[in-house]
Ligand code: NAD
């Protein structure tokens with residue numbers, strides 16, 4: 001399978017290395033308006049062709065798919081362009097600036113007969129996958145409560161300086177992943193409330209958010225995120241999870257242990273990842289999840305089925321982000337939009 005990577009920036013490097021580690025797939029071209037970036041990628045990863053513009057790339061290369069790792073404001077135009085050229089699409093999160101824009105992209109891709117999948121990798125982290133697997137396997141019975149928590153003081157602005165300038169920061173950039181984990185565990189959300197704060201005075205957007213969600217299945221979950229929490233050791237980029245179910249409870253802790261409590265007692269499972277040989281701590285669990293997501297996408301593409309994080313599925317995650325900002329702004333409970 002032949003693909004092209006659109007965007008040669010900070011996160012694209014993980015995607016490139018992950019593609020190179022997977023059998024039967026080749027990144028035949030890259031594209032970035034910044035010559036130094038595209039030339040570095042072309043050289044470092046032995047890519048055949050490099051372009052300044054996606055239009056030129058799509059006109060000249062015969063491809064099966066594009067992998068969009070460019071900044072969010074470019075996603076819409078790149079998705080439409082790729083759909084016009086009849087290639088399948090993977091797009092980084094958040095794939096559109098609003099649920100309405102997302103809906104029009106999903107419909108456009110459907111009209112053009114191409115698949116749209118979203119690079120939503122956090123639910124593919126090994127420890128998170130293990131929690132999801134045990135919940136779906138009914139090991140704790142029907143869940144009635146969850147807390148999905150992401151709190152650290154890591155300097156994310158160093159590698160991603162645009163985050164410090166974003167008016168919408170932690171919910172749109174990071175909370176989107178944590179909300180997606182909540183959906184993967186408990187299903188879609190009927191209503192939510194949210195409060196936010198900005199603790200770091202040097203950034204524009206919110207760096208702390210606390211949400212309460214009521215899921216369709218009756219479970220309540222708390223999703224909380226912070227980039228203003230000083231801890232030693234710093235748990236970045238781990239997501240910690242507590243779930244209580246009718247038959248037992250699960251606790252995913254920062255030492256990569258998963259505790260399964262039932263009436264019979266407690267089992268402890270190590271949920272450490274086997275790191276890709278190119279991984280760069282502390283990013284290891286995220287980098288492994290990039291490989292896992294891309295492997296899942298390839299498997300689905302080969303089987304002709306939708307990826308778990310299709311555009312349609314991710315619409316409902318994006319709608320939670322929008323609802324969270326509305327709830328925080330109006331200090332009220334909001335019923336999120338959903339794909340129908
Ligand atoms: P970045 O700014 O480091 O890289 C983006 C690159 O895209 C730059 O090199 C830029 O020159 C290039 N670019 C700009 N316009 C383009 C266009 N029209 N066509 C092709 N390339 C273009 O940003 P980043 O931190 O790598 O983030 C990129 C995307 O990845 C964002 O959507 C971000 O939210 C997402 N991201 C996801 C994760 C994750 O874990 N899933 C982590 C970090 C970033």
Ligand code: 89Y
Nearest residue numbers: 156160173174177237286
């Ligand atoms: O951009 C973010 C993401 O998607 O995962 C972590 C991150 O890199 C910083 O918040």
